[in-house]
Amino acid sequence: MISTRVLFSVIAIGAAILLGAVSAAAHFGVSAEWVHAFGNLMMAAGTVTAAFWAVYSFRQSKRAEAARWVKELFAEFFFNPAFDEVRDLIEFGYEHQLKPVLHAMLLGRALPHFTLEERRLLKELDNFLNYLEYVLYLESMGHIETADREAIFNYWTGVLADDDHAAVRLYCRQYGYERVAELITPAEQPDEPLLAVYGTLREGEATLEPVGGRAALKLRGSCVLRGQLVDLGEYPGLIDGEGRIAGDLFAVTDAAAWAELDAYEEFFPDDPAASEYDRVYVRLVEPRLDAWVYRYIGPVEGAARIAGGDWLSRGEAGQACARADL
DSSP, rough: OOHHHHHHHHHHHHHHHHHHHHHHHHTTTOOHHHHHHHHHHHHHHHHHHHHHHHHHHHHHHHHHHHOOOOOOOHHHHHEEEEHHHHHHHHTTTTIIIIHHHHHHTTTTGGGGGGGGHHHHHHHHHHHHHHHHHHHHHHHHHTSSSSHHHHHHHHHHHHHHHHHGGGGHHHHHHHHHOHHHHHHHHTOOOOOEEEEEOTTTTTHHHHHHHGGHHHHHHHHEEEEEEEEEEESSSEEEEEEEEEEEEEEEEEEETTTTHHHHHHHTTTTTTOGGGOOOOOEEEOOOBSSSSSSEEEEEOOOTOOOOOETTSSSGGGTTTOOOOOOOOO
């Protein structure tokens, strides 16, 4: 290696200087002890120089190796047709193609009940996530630097971390993509699942006992959801749209409570056609965490929209309901 050659060269130069110093000492009558000390000094200086050069050469070698990795990763991800479809799915087909399949997986639908097309979509996503896991592994082992990974993949990890891709983040956490999950999930996201409620399950309402009670639902505080709120009579419904909805955020500490919650909200995972609500995973407006929420999927023609977005204040001044043209 070049560092070894440099070391030998420095030693040879030191030896030559030392011999020259001995000859000069003999000629000028300098003591042998002084010559010996001078030689040791020169050899030490040469060794330090060689050490610095070895470190420099090692770093240069590592950067050359990293450059090869970056080139290969870039070519594989952008020029390999195997990733063409999944990039389109994540960026353009997520809402109507990929997200419904992810929610079905997260809600426990058995794989044999997925269609061949749905399984294919999951396979495309798994290939993409496995590739990102591999890239993050290379980074953790020092083969590439964080700046190298960000130069190629920062846009795509940013897409996975945005408001609309909450279901991907939960999928990564539940199905073993730990490195990807850590990269795209908010640092404040707790391990326990969260439920955001906006109607009769809110704090102050009297309907928590039939769905597992306080032991299963631990209040974390208030929250704000994105969407519109419609008045369905005895209870409200959250629908898609622009707006802010006041709610409460709970941690679900007992997984058995989900069955009671689903039944209370008339959400039937195995029979969507009979459901009044759907359970979806979303990014909250405040706090910036991911949580489950029950979204109303029934008819809304002629329903009154709660203008202030707060079910508990619907009868107060300034919170009047407006007839929704939906």
